[in-house]
Amino acid sequence: MSPAFFVGEPIMFETEQQQVEQQILAFCKENGLPEPKLTWGWIPFNGHWGTSTSFFQLASQAAREAGQKVNVSEKANELAERIAAYLGTPAGFERVEAVKGYLNLYFSTAGYAQRVVDAVLEQGKDFGGGARRGERVMVEFSQPNTHKAFHVGHLRSAILGDALCNILEASGYDVVRANYPGDMGLHVIKWLWNYMKHHVGEKPENDITRWMGSLYAEANDRLAETPEFEAEVRALYGRWDQRDPEVVELWKETRQWSLDGFTQMYNELDIHFDRYYFNSEEEKPGKEIVNELIEKGIAQDERANDGPVIVKIDEQLGLTKDKYRVMVVLRSDSTALYATEDLALAKQKFIDYPDMVQSFYVVDVRQSLHFQQVFKTLELAGYEWAQRCQHVVYELVTLPGNVILASRDGNVVLLEDLIREATERALAVVEEKNPDLDSEQKQAVARAVGIGAIKYPMLARENAKMVTFDWKSALDFNGQAAPYIQYAHVRANSILRKAGGVVPASRAFDYEMATSEMQLVDLISRFPNEVQRAAAELKPLQIANIAYDIAQTFTSFYNECPVLQVEEPVRSSRLRLVAAAKQALANSLALLGITAPEAM
């Protein structure tokens, strides 16, 4: 996807900016200077608000063309000063200055602030979103294994994928949210084996996923104690392969228990899917693709010599160094493996949605090579859509000491425990801070705060950086965290409520705006750009950052600027700004999949 957006450019003020640009071009022409490539950014905030460009490139370019050696920073500053003088005070700006080679143009705050605030309030929950592109993308994420526990290690794909969907949707794409549960494999057979032997007739009650996970751990324990049982497991796998009705029926029933448990947790997390693909459904089509690869001469069938079916990708591409290496696409016993199924799944997605411009896979970094192999193999097979497949890489969630969570062992932090702890903790705080709320409201707030506190740290860092889970920081509601942003939203709401819930009509900010007030408008105006950038880079981090920045600046504003007590007409302008800030906070939190409560 090409990043068709403008970084750092205040998109709301294109007209004024373009006019200035024309004048600068005219200046260059008149003075025999080369045509500059101007990039606009914001001024490091110093209490005023504006846009800025620099002339270092122009200075060095001019010197090069003239064959002269110059001190570029001096020359750039000289140019900035001459251009500042040439421009005078352009329409829409109240001041122009030249500093260290930069040309700073300060906005006329009265009209600009009004324009920003009006735009936010007119667009409401759509503020920040881009025009519909009429293009579809799919995001596959979460991919839980049935018959296993769901622990905090599984959480990042779910949270990251959900936020990416929200962001892509807001940026203008039509998004298909896809899940791909691992509903068959050795882990399932082991589970069934244990169930048939020791738990026949039992059913999960309320805590489904925990129960499913505990039986899986138990199966592993029994097999570790008595390795001879492996034969029984293999025999059961054989019965599955033959589609023994008893096994298939039990599998269907127990699989559904897991899926029901997942749905419960997705509901708790407020995460939803449009489309489910199942591992078990891709087995047969996968084998068909493998046959096709063999026929096309891409795959080599070594089964005659007790070997698997493989694709020597590097050899196919004529590469001398190891890059894609060799991918096994079918086991020597002709059973399917993960790669077999992923080949079929990629194809199935484009059969279902042929118009997709991108097919994303939110899967942890350990599978990078695997996906490169799958996509490259499909490309070799002549599927042009293979180039539209992209692995969205993220790092693992580990426990302190770099311990990887494994469902097999008991060292996991279960998602249901995390959610319960977080919401209970949040409930205790609400009881203390806001005892007047009724119990239903307190529950809702506790849920919003608890879930937000879980989600935010997973989103507020680079995808490629590890998250270390520990209870202390997971349950810390202070500082740079979701509750801080939610609290800013609550305070904004509180002011509006006390004002009678009526937002005054549009008006100019024709008074001396306070520093934090201007900065708040500035940050809000950047939000639409950040949405586009987050979508182009597939980085919810951008949204987590701007959300926090807006919250922090709103809090400064809250402390510095009285709203309800101040005289008119300042009161009306500020009330509108508060409403706009509240909207911006709510919208940014929504993109992160976090609820913005009205009180807390």
Next chain:
RNA sequence: GCCCUUGUAGCUCAAUUGGAUAGAGCGUUUGCUUGCGGAGCAAAAGGCUAGAGAUUCGAGUUCUCUCAGGGGCACCA
């Protein structure tokens, strides 16, 4: 051995995609509540951006190498 990835304040992370004096939170220290909600605010202290070269007017950011961590590399998922 090859490939990918990370290294920024004591700790956890940012940094307008190559720009102005590298910023937040936690922790530490000191203040702030008869102000719109203190889940907060103000301030102090804390940095040779792992190291060395290169490109550039300009590098935390790009390239090369070194060091250190993590991951992956034939029938697990």
